[in-house]
Amino acid sequence: MTIAQTTPARRGRRCDVCALPAETRTKLETQLAEGMSFSRISRAHGAPSRDSLRRHVTSGHLAPDIADAVARAHGLDVVAVSGRIAEAAQRAREAGLLALEDGDAALALRAIDVETRTLAALAAAGVEREADAIVAASAMDLARALYTVARADAHVADALTAELDRRGLRDLADDVFSQFSEPKGIGS
Numbered sequence: 001m002t003i004a005q006t007t008p009a010r011r012g013r014r015c016d017v018c019a020l021p022a023e024t025r026t027k028l029e030t031q032l033a034e035g036m037s038f039s040r041i042s043r044a045h046g047a048p049s050r051d052s053l054r055r056h057v058t059s060g061h062l063a064p065d066i067a068d069a070v071a072r073a074h075g076l077d078v079v080a081v082s083g084r085i086a087e088a089a090q091r092a093r094e095a096g097l098l099a100l101e102d103g104d105a106a107l108a109l110r111a112i113d114v115e116t117r118t119l120a121a122l123a124a125a126g127v128e129r130e131a132d133a134i135v136a137a138s139a140m141d142l143a144r145a146l147y148t149v150a151r152a153d154a155h156v157a158d159a160l161t162a163e164l165d166r167r168g169l170r171d172l173a174d175d176v177f178s179q180f181s182e183p184k185g186i187g188s
């Protein structure tokens with residue numbers, strides 16, 4: 001059940017964490033799920049760098065149950081937070097419009113105040129358009145769902161790699177290939 005059998009020539013940039021022996025990787029992921037900081041884990045002898053650990057987590061390499069535990073322990077990622085702020089801004093705007101229609105000036109003013117503060121929070125996070133934040137959050141959700149399916153089915157992983165290659169997205173194809181080209185020791 002490996003992609004390597006069908007595309008042996010591929011050389012991808014590998015995830016340093018995924019490349020570890022299953023036992024070591026499980027230990028690191030358990031520490032992350034328990035809330036130990038990226039910095040502290042990376043300081044252990046022979047451990048991957050903080051950036052490698054982050055990339056492993058944010059690229060969706062974790063099994064879903066571990067990913068949930070890590071998200072709970074470390075807080076939501078920036079993409080998810082921005083998406084939620086943008087949604088809050090939209091809800092505030094809709095509430096404000098409704099309040100105006102109903103002639104409730106006080107409620108409309110409160111809604112405008114909330115909308116302004118949420119948009120300011122987005123701007124502070126470097127997001128210029130709230131639509132960007134929502135699209136990014138949706139893309140992350142889609143990627144996670146796709147990775148979950150690919151993890152469970154080697155044919156899906158193969159098809160995904162081939163399609164990314166066909167689109168000229170070589171780096172992404174390499175990334176997907178390196179994740180699913182060997183048996184997983186976690187959550188499967």
Ligand SMILES: [Zn+2]
Nearest residue numbers: 015018056061
């Ligand atoms: Zn990884």
